[in-house]
Amino acid sequence: MIILAGTPIGNLGDASRRLVEVLEAAEVVAAEDTRTAQRLFAALGIGNRPRLVAMHDHNERQKAAELVELARERDLVVLTDAGMPTVSDPGYGLVAAAAEAGVLVTAIPGPSAVLTALAVAALPTDRFTFEGFVARKPGERRRAFEALAAEARTMVFFEAPTRVAQTLADMAAAFGDDRRAAVCRELTKLHEEVARGTLAELTAWAEAGVRGELVIVVAGASRTAVPLADAVARVQQLVASGARLKEAAAEVSARTGHSSRELYQAVLAAR
DSSP, rough: OEEEBBBBBSSSGOHHHHHHHHHHHOOOEEESSHHHHHHHHHHHTTOOEEEEEEETTTHHHHHHHHHHHHHTSEEEEEEOOOOOTTTTSSHHHHHHHHHHHOOOOOEEEEOHHHHHHHHHHOOOOOOEEEEOOOOOHHHHHHHHHHTTTTTSSSSEEEOOOOTTTHHHHHHHHHHHHTTTEEEETTSSSTOOOOOEHHHHHHHHEEEEEESSSSEEOOOOOOOOOHHHHHHHHHHEEEETTOOOOEEEEEEEEHHHHEEEEEEEHHHHHHH
């Protein structure tokens, strides 16, 4: 089988007993960085020396078939540099290939930067969306945020410290200066810090410089109380400008809280 092994995101004390047991017995390990894997073994006091195979973003597609066939005969442990494989890390292509080939895939649950940040951000956690790494190019980044402006769920992003101030400024421009957010820095590590406030406040905070690994959590958009008739009229306007009815109803639903099905049916009835 293929074993996706969740590893500590900062504090080695978060390594589970099951993780240590599996690494102690592993014969083959596919690692995002073999050197990082070796350091993890040493830090956890594991004397086992399995065969290490490099599997990262640049070679996963080429390696997947070979590794799936290997996993038919013996357990293959998959490690990324930190956290759970496949979540903004290598592994998805391998899992997809294994599923298609009928090879069993399981996981050792472990620390998650996404869930840890969400838990400490002091923002709604009942519904959320993980948006991964923010686009590097300014135009792509702004367009992505504009598309998320009406998202009602709490949003979680990864970002590099060198770009966080500009990213927060772009978020403020797209979501509004007063949208609540949190920047979670160095989670589970010695210098862990969670900065909370509005996007305007956090932009000013970040301009002084931020270090370490970051997760940004942003509150979802508040749904505006809009009369049904006005919401229907807005859907009709979007359709008249070229949007498909289903997509227009979904967009207005996200902004107003009215059911997309209700809006869809109301527009059909008005024709």
